[in-house]
Amino acid sequence: xxxxxMIKQVPATDKVKMDEATGTMIRDGVASELNPLDLYAVEExxxxxxxxxxxxxxxxxxxxxxxxxxxxxxxxxxxxKGFLLSDKKFAGSDTWATAYTLSTAIRKVSPEADLxxxxxxxxxxxxxxxxxxxxxxxxxxILTYVSRIEEIGDGRIKAHRAVEGGHEVVExxxxxxxxxxxxxxxxxxxxxxxxMQAKRTEVPVLSAEDIDADDSRLGLKGSPTRVVKIFxxxxxxxxxxxxxxxDADAAVEGVVDFLIQRGAL
Amino acid sequence: xxxxxxxxxxxxxxxxxxxxxxxxxxxxELLAWGRGxxxxxxxxxxxxxxxSGIKDQAQALIHRGAxxxxxxxxxxxxxxxxxxxxEVLTALIEEHRPDVFLASATSQGRTIMPVLAVKxxxxxxxxCTELSIDPEEKLLIQSRPAVGGNIMATIKTPTLRPQxxxxxxxxxxxxxxxxxxxxxxxxxxxxxxxxxSRVKRIDFIAExxxxxxxxxxxxxxxxxxxxxxAKHLPMIEELVSLLGGSVGASRRAxxxxxxxxxxxxxxxxxTVSPRLYIACGISGAVQHLAGIQSAETIVAINSDPDAPxxxxxxxxxxxxxxxIVPLLTEKIRQRNKEAE
Numbered sequence: 001x002x003x004x005x006m007i008k009q010v011p012a013t014d015k016v017k018m019d020e021a022t023g024t025m026i027r028d029g030v031a032s033e034l035n036p037l038d039l040y041a042v043e044e045x046x047x048x049x050x051x052x053x054x055x056x057x058x059x060x061x062x063x064x065x066x067x068x069x070x071x072x073x074x075x076x077x078x079x080x081k082g083f084l085l086s087d088k089k090f091a092g093s094d095t096w097a098t099a100y101t102l103s104t105a106i107r108k109v110s111p112e113a114d115l116x117x118x119x120x121x122x123x124x125x126x127x128x129x130x131x132x133x134x135x136x137x138x139x140x141x142i143l144t145y146v147s148r149i150e151e152i153g154d155g156r157i158k159a160h161r162a163v164e165g166g167h168e169v170v171e172x173x174x175x176x177x178x179x180x181x182x183x184x185x186x187x188x189x190x191x192x193x194x195x196m197q198a199k200r201t202e203v204p205v206l207s208a209e210d211i212d213a214d215d216s217r218l219g220l221k222g223s224p225t226r227v228v229k230i231f232x233x234x235x236x237x238x239x240x241x242x243x244x245x246x247d248a249d250a251a252v253e254g255v256v257d258f259l260i261q262r263g264a265l
Numbered sequence: 266x267x268x269x270x271x272x273x274x275x276x277x278x279x280x281x282x283x284x285x286x287x288x289x290x291x292x293x294e295l296l297a298w299g300r301g302x303x304x305x306x307x308x309x310x311x312x313x314x315x316x317s318g319i320k321d322q323a324q325a326l327i328h329r330g331a332x333x334x335x336x337x338x339x340x341x342x343x344x345x346x347x348x349x350x351x352e353v354l355t356a357l358i359e360e361h362r363p364d365v366f367l368a369s370a371t372s373q374g375r376t377i378m379p380v381l382a383v384k385x386x387x388x389x390x391x392x393c394t395e396l397s398i399d400p401e402e403k404l405l406i407q408s409r410p411a412v413g414g415n416i417m418a419t420i421k422t423p424t425l426r427p428q429x430x431x432x433x434x435x436x437x438x439x440x441x442x443x444x445x446x447x448x449x450x451x452x453x454x455x456x457x458x459x460x461x462s463r464v465k466r467i468d469f470i471a472e473x474x475x476x477x478x479x480x481x482x483x484x485x486x487x488x489x490x491x492x493x494x495a496k497h498l499p500m501i502e503e504l505v506s507l508l509g510g511s512v513g514a515s516r517r518a519x520x521x522x523x524x525x526x527x528x529x530x531x532x533x534x535x536t537v538s539p540r541l542y543i544a545c546g547i548s549g550a551v552q553h554l555a556g557i558q559s560a561e562t563i564v565a566i567n568s569d570p571d572a573p574x575x576x577x578x579x580x581x582x583x584x585x586x587x588x589i590v591p592l593l594t595e596k597i598r599q600r601n602k603e604a605e
Binding site: 239 | 387578
C-alpha cells in the first residue's frame, strides 16, 4: 500500500508578523515547526504501516527550502521518504493553487497512492480547504474529519467522522483522501533511530517543471482569491467596570440591576 | 429540469443545510447574510437545498429571506456525502453561475465547498465572520480570522464566479420569520445515475450531551483558568440552571480537563451568540474573544483588573469569582421571587 501524507511547515508561534502591504506572513526569522495538526496524519500513516507491514509512506510538502526540516521530522517519526515542492513560481498560492500544485505532484511521485492523508487544517492559515481540494483534483472519494480508521485494506476503508452531534461511520473504496482530527490518535515522539534515519534521508526538491505543472495555475497569478487587507481585530465594547472590593454585595446588586434594565435576564 | 431563464441572472446563492431530515438553523443565518448582500447588489437571493423528503420545508427558507428556493429532493441525498452533492451543485452552479455562493462553515460546508471550488473553477474563502459588498467594484468583501484570531484578513475574488465563502455559524442571527414573504420554489430533478456515492454512510453514533449544545444556548456561563479546579463547577452549574443556559469554557479550562471539548468557546472551539454571556475567571485571549463577539450582553468576572476580557465586557466585576458568583445566583433568585 502506498500512502502520501501532505504536511505543512508553520510558524512555531501564533504571534506571527504580517507584511501589511502584501497581506502575507513574514516567515523569515520566525522559528518553524511541523503543523501540530499534521502530526496526527503522520501518526496514523505510521500506525497503518505497523498494522499492515507492506506500506510505503511518502511525505509531501510545499514551501521554502527550509520546509525540508518539517519533512525530516515526519521521517523521524516513521515515514519512508519525502518530497519538497519549492519554486519561486509557487509563491503567493492560495488554497486553490496550492491544491493544484500538490495534486499534480502526487500524480508524479506517487501515481499509485492508495491513501492521501492530511491534518484537518494548518494552524497558520486555518482554512482546512487544501485537503478536500486535493481530493477533488485527484477525483478521489473524500473523507474529512476522520476520528478513527476502523478497517483499511483490500481497496476499502471503514472510518468514523467526527461531525456535529456525533460520529458518522462510513465506508469507501480506495484510493481516497482522508483528513484526520486530533481525536484519532496520540502522536508519538521521535526516537533516536528515527532521528538518525531522518538525517540520512535525502529530500528531493521538485520544481514546477519537475511536476509538469501548468504555470498559469501556480502561485499568486494562479490564485482566484486575493488578500486585500490585514488588520488586528477590534473587539472592544465600552462597558461599566466595577470593583467588588470592598462592597461585593453592592457591586453584584449593580450588575443585576443592569441586566434587568437591559432585558438580559 | 424545470424551465429556467437561460440568461444567467445575477444572484446571491446560499446553501441550505439539512441534518436529520430537518433544515438546520445555520441555513437561516446564511440567508440573513445573503439578504444584505443581495440587496446591496440589487439581485435575487436564492437558497439551494438538497435532501430527502424536504420539499415541504422549502417555504421556511422563503419566510427567512429567500426570493427563490432550488430544491433537489431525492432518497440518495438523505445524508450528506461528497459525490452526489458535488454532482448536483456543480451542475446547478454551471447552469446559473451566481455571483456569490455561501455555505456554512460546518462539517458539511467545509467539505463540499472546496470540492466545488475545484469542480467549477472558482475561488473559496474559509470561515468568514464578516461579509459585505464593495460599493464601487460590487465585489464581495470577505473577512476572516487567521493565526489564532490574532489577525483578520480581508479577501476578494476579482475575476472568477461565483465568489464562494464558508461562513462561521452564529456569526449572524437569522432574520425573523415573515410568513407574508412571497417567493418561488423550484424543484430540480436529477437522474439516479448522477447521484451515486463512493462513500457510504453505514451508521451514526450520536453524542450524549446534557442540555442544549453550547452554540444554541441563549445564556452561557463560561469558566476559565480562574475556576482553579473542577470541584468548583457545581457553583457555576447552579447559576446556569437558574438562568436556563449552558456551561461554556475557555481553551485553558478544557486543557485542564475540567470539562469536555464540546463546551469550548473560541476559534478552536465554538462560536456563540447568546443573549447573555457571563465569563468567570476567563482572562480573554484573542482566540476566545473572537468566539463571543456576537453575544448580546457580556458580563465579565475576573480578579485581574487588566484582564483583556474587560475590554469586551458590557459590565465587568473586578473581584473574586468565588465570592461574586454565589452572590449573583442568590440575588437573581431573589429578584425572580419578587417578580412572581
